[in-house]
Amino acid sequence: MGSSISLLGMECRGCAQELPAEIRPRISARDFSVYYGSIAAVKRVAFDMPDGLITAIIGPSGCGKSTFLRSINRMNDLIPRCSVSGSLTFDGHEIYGPDIDVIALRQRIGMVFQKPNPFPKSIFDNVAYGPRLQGVRDRSKLAEIVERSLARAALWDEVKDRLHDNALGLSGGQQQRLCIARSLAVEPDVLLMDEPTSALDPRATAKIEELMLELRGTYTIVIVTHNMQQAARVSDLTAFLYEGELIEFDRTGTLFSRPKCKKTEDYITGRFG
Amino acid sequence: MRIETRKLLDKSFSGAGWISVFLMVAALAIILLPIAWRGAGAFVFRATVEHRRMMLELFGVGDPAEVSAETAAAAEARRPIYDMLARFRAELSAMPVADRRRMAGRLAQLENALRDLLGPLPGDPIPVLPRQRYGQTRWDRALKKLETVLFRETWDYSDPTRMGRKVMVPRAEDFKGTSLEPFFADVKMRVADMLRPKLAFYWRFLTDESRDSHFFGGIWPEMLGTIYLTIGAAMFAVPMGIISAVYLTEYAGDDRLTGALRTFIGALAGVPSIVFGLFGLAFFINTMKVSQSKSVLAGSLTLALLILPTIIRASEEAIRAVPAAYKEAALSLGAGKGRTIITVVLPAAMPGILTGIIISMGRAAGETAPIIFTAAVSVGDPLSLLETLSQPTPALPWNVYNMCTEHQKLDELRHVQFGMVLVLVMVVLALNVAAIWLRARISRKLKG
Ligand SMILES: Nc1ncnc2c1ncn2[C@@H]1O[C@H](COP(=O)(O)OP(=O)(O)OP(=O)(O)O)[C@@H](O)[C@H]1O
Ligand SMILES: [Mg+2]
Numbered sequence: 001m002g003s004s005i006s007l008l009g010m011e012c013r014g015c016a017q018e019l020p021a022e023i024r025p026r027i028s029a030r031d032f033s034v035y036y037g038s039i040a041a042v043k044r045v046a047f048d049m050p051d052g053l054i055t056a057i058i059g060p061s062g063c064g065k066s067t068f069l070r071s072i073n074r075m076n077d078l079i080p081r082c083s084v085s086g087s088l089t090f091d092g093h094e095i096y097g098p099d100i101d102v103i104a105l106r107q108r109i110g111m112v113f114q115k116p117n118p119f120p121k122s123i124f125d126n127v128a129y130g131p132r133l134q135g136v137r138d139r140s141k142l143a144e145i146v147e148r149s150l151a152r153a154a155l156w157d158e159v160k161d162r163l164h165d166n167a168l169g170l171s172g173g174q175q176q177r178l179c180i181a182r183s184l185a186v187e188p189d190v191l192l193m194d195e196p197t198s199a200l201d202p203r204a205t206a207k208i209e210e211l212m213l214e215l216r217g218t219y220t221i222v223i224v225t226h227n228m229q230q231a232a233r234v235s236d237l238t239a240f241l242y243e244g245e246l247i248e249f250d251r252t253g254t255l256f257s258r259p260k261c262k263k264t265e266d267y268i269t270g271r272f273g
Numbered sequence: 274m275r276i277e278t279r280k281l282l283d284k285s286f287s288g289a290g291w292i293s294v295f296l297m298v299a300a301l302a303i304i305l306l307p308i309a310w311r312g313a314g315a316f317v318f319r320a321t322v323e324h325r326r327m328m329l330e331l332f333g334v335g336d337p338a339e340v341s342a343e344t345a346a347a348a349e350a351r352r353p354i355y356d357m358l359a360r361f362r363a364e365l366s367a368m369p370v371a372d373r374r375r376m377a378g379r380l381a382q383l384e385n386a387l388r389d390l391l392g393p394l395p396g397d398p399i400p401v402l403p404r405q406r407y408g409q410t411r412w413d414r415a416l417k418k419l420e421t422v423l424f425r426e427t428w429d430y431s432d433p434t435r436m437g438r439k440v441m442v443p444r445a446e447d448f449k450g451t452s453l454e455p456f457f458a459d460v461k462m463r464v465a466d467m468l469r470p471k472l473a474f475y476w477r478f479l480t481d482e483s484r485d486s487h488f489f490g491g492i493w494p495e496m497l498g499t500i501y502l503t504i505g506a507a508m509f510a511v512p513m514g515i516i517s518a519v520y521l522t523e524y525a526g527d528d529r530l531t532g533a534l535r536t537f538i539g540a541l542a543g544v545p546s547i548v549f550g551l552f553g554l555a556f557f558i559n560t561m562k563v564s565q566s567k568s569v570l571a572g573s574l575t576l577a578l579l580i581l582p583t584i585i586r587a588s589e590e591a592i593r594a595v596p597a598a599y600k601e602a603a604l605s606l607g608a609g610k611g612r613t614i615i616t617v618v619l620p621a622a623m624p625g626i627l628t629g630i631i632i633s634m635g636r637a638a639g640e641t642a643p644i645i646f647t648a649a650v651s652v653g654d655p656l657s658l659l660e661t662l663s664q665p666t667p668a669l670p671w672n673v674y675n676m677c678t679e680h681q682k683l684d685e686l687r688h689v690q691f692g693m694v695l696v697l698v699m700v701v702l703a704l705n706v707a708a709i710w711l712r713a714r715i716s717r718k719l720k721g
Binding site (some may be wrong): 075107110113115118119121129130133134168179182 | 600
């Protein structure tokens with residue numbers, strides 16, 4: 001595995017910019033496409049999502065952001081007629097390789113969805129769901145995991161007295177943080193977030209963003225967002241997709257202040273999308 | 274559309290809605306109220322001393338000292354009546370032959386009517402049938418029997434152009450001029466003392482066995498039979514139904530085979546229930562030989578087939594209604610497909626599934642046709658759990674039908690029949706109310 005990040009948004013000449021060599025890529029896409037039937041929703045993208053950093057994927061609606069994100073933990077398997085080509089690796093292993101254990105993969109790559117989707121169970125049972133799947137039965141061990149996960153998702157103080165209440169009684173923002181805690185309880189390495197704040201109000205959004213910055217360093221985070229300010233605030237790197245193609249991939253600061261492509265500039269200045 | 278027109282339409286729609294709701298409630302009331310009223314007669318009625326004596330002797334219920342004191346008091350009240358009869362019999366032997374023959378016939382009729390009302394006369398051998406060992410146990414029936422003591426029913430054919438007419442002739446006239454003439458007024462006066470009616474709450478109607486084919490006791494064998502059949506049917510149909518629904522929703526593709534499968538299930542729901550009964554006989558008993566002959570087991574299997582489509586449908590719908598987000602969440606946490614279904618999909622679908630199950634249990638409890646050939650008999654003892662594998666059983670719906678078509682003495686047992694109908698309606702109603710309640714409760718719990 002190369003020890004340096006490659007920025008291969010090469011369709012746009014001259015976009016590439018070297019990142020510090022010590023950053024290790026965790027997930028790498030090379031020539032990676034996703035098809036619904038015969039229509040390509042993601043077209044030959046290539047970029048790296050580095051370890052411990054936050055990578056944002058932006059782009060207009062329908063450009064394939066969700067499709068790409070969901071192919072990282074193979075949630076696209078659920079969709080009939082969905083197929084991929086090219087290479088997508090996680091720690092050097094082909095995610096679509098023949099010998100991959102999808103369940104183990106999903107345990108290491110957690111996902112947070114656009115709409116908070118806690119199970120209609122108690123807060124405790126929600127967070128304990130993943131560990132229980134892995135066979136943790138011991139009550140005190142579970143309680144410890146639940147507390148740790150909720151604390152890491154900055155929710156513990158708000159719910160510690162009502163762990164056995166139904167999770168659906170929480171506010172939208174709390175529900176989303178619960179979903180993050182639920183993902184963290186599985187001890188993943190990577191956290192995929194598909195527009196995690198689009199259903200939330202500004203205060204709840206701010207909390208989630210704060211949380212992401214706290215998780216930065218420990219987890220590799222890939223976030224899809226429609227909110228340019230959000231991408232600018234939280235991410236280290238930003239990929240701009242347009243009609244399934246990767247137009248530009250760069251340090252977030254660079255991409256937003258000195259975009260190299262006309263399309264990127266148009267998009268971030270709000271001229272379309 | 275103009276706003277007035279829209280308002281008018283709105284109003285007429287809600288008016289039509291209210292009228293149909295009202296009609297439905299009225300229809301329900303018209304059906305249910307008489308059932309409730311007459312069925313209640315099986316539980317609450319004025320019971321005579323004969324009832325208390327019967328309960329003590331046949332069921333061992335009641336205070337022996339009290340009952341024997343009461344029986345003695347009743348016997349005391351009856352003594353003058355019986356004495357009058359004895360005196361008349363003596364008188365009879367002194368009559369001229371022609372008169373004697375006529376009077377003896379009338380006396381025999383009278384004595385039979387009196388036996389019906391009060392039980393065996395002094396000097397009678399103890400009858401074999403329990404129903405003949407006791408007088409009327411219910412005051413309402415006793416008053417009817419009193420009529421047959423006081424009046425003789427004959428038919429008047431004097432006008433040949435018209436149908437015969439029923440005429441009630443007072444027996445007092447039959448015995449005019451004999452020592453028995455004042456007898457009838459005396460019986461009428463003393464009947465309350467002789468039978469001592471008291472209000473009784475006979476809750477054990479539900480849990481007592483029946484004696485002498487429903488003349489005495491309750492409907493426990495029928496209750497138990499219905500409970501066995503209903504639970505048995507659910508035991509077979511619920512796992513099969515849920516598994517089929519999970520297969521159809523989560524595993525089966527959208528190909529022609531599953532399409533055909535769905536059509537078959539739909540068609541199964543429309544098959545007349547008597548056909549299920551015949552199929553049960555032909556398949557479970559004759560072919561599979563699950564039991565020698567009719568049995569609770571065979572009946573449960575047949576009923577299970579009957580309710581299977583309903584359970585599959587309800588479960589399928591409930592499973593489809595589970596938000597895809599729950600499934601995605603479970604999968605993203607590393608749950609396999611089976612685990613996702615068991616830990617997330619089925620719990621979330623539970624209210625719908627349970628409602629389907631309980632409503633179809635109500636259906637199974639009330640079905641008659643499928644058990645005619647496979648499980649039901651008109652009289653039987655309550656079965657033990659083991660016996661359900663091989664023995665047939667009485668059951669509420671079948672015995673309601675059976676009593677009114679086959680029982681020779683139905684007129685005397687209307688209260689039992691209405692009691693059974695009431696209990697059956699209550700069981701079905703209770704199951705449906707339970708379904709509504711459970712559904713509300715669980716979905717409230719799911720919503721938090
Ligand atoms: N299940 C599917 N079957 C077929 N086509 C799909 C499916 N899901 C998405 N697509 C198509 O793939 C393309 C990319 O969709 P995707 O959901 O990845 O876009 P997105 O960038 O996430 O958009 P948004 O910002 O609106 O969420 C769209 O043209 C969409 O119509
Ligand atoms: Mg999307």
